[in-house]
Amino acid sequence: MAILIRDVVLGGEVRDVKIEGNRFSQMGSTLDCSADTLIDGAGFALVPTFVNAHTHAAMTLLRGYADDLELHEWLTQHIWPLEAQLSEEDIYHGTRLACLEMIRSGTTCFNDMYWHLHGTARAVTEMGLRAVLSSVFIDFFDEQKAIEQQALTRELHNECENYSDRIRFALGPHAIYTVSESSLCWAKAYADENELLLHIHVSETEKEVQDCLDLHGLRPVEWLDRIGLLGSNVIAAHVVHATDAEIGILAERGVKVVHNPVSNMKLASGSFRYSSMIDGGVSVSLGTDGCSSNNNLDMLEEMKVAALHAKLVERDPTVLPAAEAFRMATMNGARALGIDCGEIAVGRLADCMLVDFKHPRLAPGYDLIDDLVYSADSSCVDTVICDGKILMRHGRIEGEEQIVEEARNYAKRFGR
Amino acid sequence: MAILIRDVVLGGEVRDVKIEGNRFSQMGSTLDCSADTLIDGAGFALVPTFVNAHTHAAMTLLRGYADDLELHEWLTQHIWPLEAQLSEEDIYHGTRLACLEMIRSGTTCFNDMYWHLHGTARAVTEMGLRAVLSSVFIDFFDEQKAIEQQALTRELHNECENYSDRIRFALGPHAIYTVSESSLCWAKAYADENELLLHIHVSETEKEVQDCLDLHGLRPVEWLDRIGLLGSNVIAAHVVHATDAEIGILAERGVKVVHNPVSNMKLASGSFRYSSMIDGGVSVSLGTDGCSSNNNLDMLEEMKVAALHAKLVERDPTVLPAAEAFRMATMNGARALGIDCGEIAVGRLADCMLVDFKHPRLAPGYDLIDDLVYSADSSCVDTVICDGKILMRHGRIEGEEQIVEEARNYAKRFGR
Numbered sequence: 001m002a003i004l005i006r007d008v009v010l011g012g013e014v015r016d017v018k019i020e021g022n023r024f025s026q027m028g029s030t031l032d033c034s035a036d037t038l039i040d041g042a043g044f045a046l047v048p049t050f051v052n053a054h055t056h057a058a059m060t061l062l063r064g065y066a067d068d069l070e071l072h073e074w075l076t077q078h079i080w081p082l083e084a085q086l087s088e089e090d091i092y093h094g095t096r097l098a099c100l101e102m103i104r105s106g107t108t109c110f111n112d113m114y115w116h117l118h119g120t121a122r123a124v125t126e127m128g129l130r131a132v133l134s135s136v137f138i139d140f141f142d143e144q145k146a147i148e149q150q151a152l153t154r155e156l157h158n159e160c161e162n163y164s165d166r167i168r169f170a171l172g173p174h175a176i177y178t179v180s181e182s183s184l185c186w187a188k189a190y191a192d193e194n195e196l197l198l199h200i201h202v203s204e205t206e207k208e209v210q211d212c213l214d215l216h217g218l219r220p221v222e223w224l225d226r227i228g229l230l231g232s233n234v235i236a237a238h239v240v241h242a243t244d245a246e247i248g249i250l251a252e253r254g255v256k257v258v259h260n261p262v263s264n265m266k267l268a269s270g271s272f273r274y275s276s277m278i279d280g281g282v283s284v285s286l287g288t289d290g291c292s293s294n295n296n297l298d299m300l301e302e303m304k305v306a307a308l309h310a311k312l313v314e315r316d317p318t319v320l321p322a323a324e325a326f327r328m329a330t331m332n333g334a335r336a337l338g339i340d341c342g343e344i345a346v347g348r349l350a351d352c353m354l355v356d357f358k359h360p361r362l363a364p365g366y367d368l369i370d371d372l373v374y375s376a377d378s379s380c381v382d383t384v385i386c387d388g389k390i391l392m393r394h395g396r397i398e399g400e401e402q403i404v405e406e407a408r409n410y411a412k413r414f415g416r
Numbered sequence: 417m418a419i420l421i422r423d424v425v426l427g428g429e430v431r432d433v434k435i436e437g438n439r440f441s442q443m444g445s446t447l448d449c450s451a452d453t454l455i456d457g458a459g460f461a462l463v464p465t466f467v468n469a470h471t472h473a474a475m476t477l478l479r480g481y482a483d484d485l486e487l488h489e490w491l492t493q494h495i496w497p498l499e500a501q502l503s504e505e506d507i508y509h510g511t512r513l514a515c516l517e518m519i520r521s522g523t524t525c526f527n528d529m530y531w532h533l534h535g536t537a538r539a540v541t542e543m544g545l546r547a548v549l550s551s552v553f554i555d556f557f558d559e560q561k562a563i564e565q566q567a568l569t570r571e572l573h574n575e576c577e578n579y580s581d582r583i584r585f586a587l588g589p590h591a592i593y594t595v596s597e598s599s600l601c602w603a604k605a606y607a608d609e610n611e612l613l614l615h616i617h618v619s620e621t622e623k624e625v626q627d628c629l630d631l632h633g634l635r636p637v638e639w640l641d642r643i644g645l646l647g648s649n650v651i652a653a654h655v656v657h658a659t660d661a662e663i664g665i666l667a668e669r670g671v672k673v674v675h676n677p678v679s680n681m682k683l684a685s686g687s688f689r690y691s692s693m694i695d696g697g698v699s700v701s702l703g704t705d706g707c708s709s710n711n712n713l714d715m716l717e718e719m720k721v722a723a724l725h726a727k728l729v730e731r732d733p734t735v736l737p738a739a740e741a742f743r744m745a746t747m748n749g750a751r752a753l754g755i756d757c758g759e760i761a762v763g764r765l766a767d768c769m770l771v772d773f774k775h776p777r778l779a780p781g782y783d784l785i786d787d788l789v790y791s792a793d794s795s796c797v798d799t800v801i802c803d804g805k806i807l808m809r810h811g812r813i814e815g816e817e818q819i820v821e822e823a824r825n826y827a828k829r830f831g832r
Contacts, residue, residue, distance in 0.1 A: 068736075
């Protein structure tokens with residue numbers, strides 16, 4: 001199975017790009033070759049698709065269900081009670097909706113943490129994306145629950161072997177306020193032993209920090225370091241409240257931090273210290289978080305808000321320029337997840353999209369990356385390819401109507 | 417000329433909506449009538465289109481030309497030198513591109529300030545939108561220039577009579593650091609005498625405030641009040657640096673303030689005091705500013721960023737809820753400009769759009785306004801009507817390709 005994209009703009013020059021199997025195989029000004037599928041790239045640019053480095057995909061089902069509320073009320077009175085009613089089948093439908101939305105806005109890889117992992121895995125398999133999937137591990141400091149959760153983790157890990165290569169299993173201890181120290185240590189040991197990533201929320205709110213200080217006399221990153229949890233296989237989401245000392249620890253341990261600007265702003269969690277993180281040598285990628293606190297999965301929007309947020313908070317318009325936002329949303333995410341995508345180069349996984357120069361928001365067209373970060377929206381994305389397969393062509397995705405129709409049933413079921 | 421929209425969701429209920437001439441004429445569960453044009457609204461919601469209350473439309477030509485720079489360098493070394501090269505014909509092309517983009521993202525009315533007013537007026541007339549147009553009035557404290565600018569203002573005001581009813585002329589004294597006191601007073605007197613709006617930038621940067629304090633011993637709003645400029649016909653853009661006392665003055669004088677969150681964040685101008693303004697009784701509407709500091713004209717995005725910005729800055733997730741953002745982008749803007757649009761009701765101007773419930777970002781669909789503010793992008797907009805005429809149907813706008821093609825020439829002309 002091979003795809004040949006003719007006459008597409010790549011890095012400012014017109015190129016032919018060939019994909020064989022699931023990887024880019026050739027690039028040149030005019031390739032003398034054929035392919036099963038020919039794409040006329042004239043009038044389009046070819047760019048890498050996005051890596052959404054922290055989300056809870058199936059929370060699309062909760063989009064618009066509860067907004068503009070105080071965090072505690074939002075979680076305990078709205079989100080958690082609804083989540084408790086969701087089955088694996090519901091998660092499957094929610095993730096299909098999420099995949100649809102991600103493809104439309106140019107994302108083909110995401111790092112997920114949610115319940116009913118098989119529902120998510122089935123949807124991702126069918127929809128053709130890539131994902132790192134972790135099951136939410138919460139024991140609420142209960143020993144019996146911890147044992148059950150550990151057994152479930154082993155079981156899911158084994159079962160994940162049966163899915164496509166596009167799916168990887170990861171550990172998902174939720175956070176320090178929901179998981180016991182012994183379970184955190186167990187998760188880290190299991191991740192290390194099995195060469196898996198460990199995905200955790202860290203320092204999202206001031207309350208989390210204060211509670212940790214009260215309990216341990218240390219801030220979350222300091223405490224996690226003391227119990228040996230931090231390492232280069234750790235994906236830490238949010239990390240909004242970090243001191244210089246904590247940033248030093250994150251850099252030293254090689255922790256991959258995921259910035260979620262829209263969610264942090266919408267929930268008023270706090271301000272991510274972007275420049276301090278970068279200057280401190282921390283790897284920073286970008287994520288949308290789940291749809292109940294965003295309320296979409298659009299990495300184009302997330303790049304722009306990340307740049308705007310940093311400029312506002314640091315009172316400096318030169319901070320987080322467009323090219324950096326784009327790299328954060330592509331290459332940095334791919335590297336954090338250890339997946340060989342995120343840029344268009346021979347040998348890399350063939351995850352890419354065609355954006356349309358005929359779109360008014362990409363005109364006049366002085367700088368494509370500036371335009372993608374600051375002006376584009378999903379309507380600029382014409383074609384999306386993941387793992388060497390076309391997922392969207394000219395804005396059309398197979399089976400889209402049915403997925404949306406099924407998702408709309410949830411408004412009838414849960415709507416007020 | 418009449419349009420009948422059948423079976424569309426309006427305010428949560430399925431309705432028929434009739435437009436006769438340029439106004440909504442009938443609404444009901446099933447209207448027993450006919451029309452020249454029938455729109456099947458099943459599966460769509462009908463909502464008012466947006467009012468972009470502060471922009472410089474033709475700056476689409478500068479989109480992506482100079483980003484991520486320090487304000488002074490950005491203006492003096494990039495924006496102003498390029499602007500000096502633009503002719504009326506260029507402004508016409510830039511405004512056509514702007515109108516295209518605005519229609520696509522559901523905006524049909526805007527408040528503009530720019531050079532070569534006839535270029536803008538021609539484009540708006542052809543594209544079918546509504547606009548309040550002011551010519552940038554700058555005298556740089558030069559008496560001769562002031563006389564020329566006053567003569568030009570009178571001339572443009574007279575000539576504007578020849579355009580469509582959709583176009584209104586306004587005074588456009590740029591700011592207190594570019595216009596002399598006598599010209600500001602002249603502009604206010606001319607506006608009052610001719611029942612025109614006066615559109616001005618106020619307190620956008622700290623430098624502007626400090627310079628005003630140094631020169632007059634008063635802050636910008638205080639000084640403008642002292643010289644008699646403030647009144648209910650004044651549209652003040654930005655007003656980022658306002659004290660409680662200044663907010664009191666703005667409320668008392670009935671000044672219409674326009675919030676431009678994306679631009680203020682991108683240029684690191686400062687943080688608009690949203691709740692203080694609202695609690696102080698100030699009218700606040702929403703604008704995108706020009707494309708060189710945004711870099712698009714998308715009011716859907718602007719609503720979301722306004723809400724995120726307020727929640728972050730005020731550390732309160734309940735501030736600026738979705739319904740308020742939506743009202744700011746529709747009704748508040750219409751009222752500020754004194755135009756009878758901004759809501760769907762019998763007798764109002766027929767400016768509205770159909771959004772598509774089959775779009776993944778509007779599913780499951782618990783709350784349409786929440787979904788529009790926090791999740792939607794322009795791809796959710798299917799049909800746009802302004803002044804009783806269809807400007808976009810199923811995402812298609814007549815002549816779009818040619819407009820974009822012409823705009824792309826500017827990258828060749830000015831690109832580096």
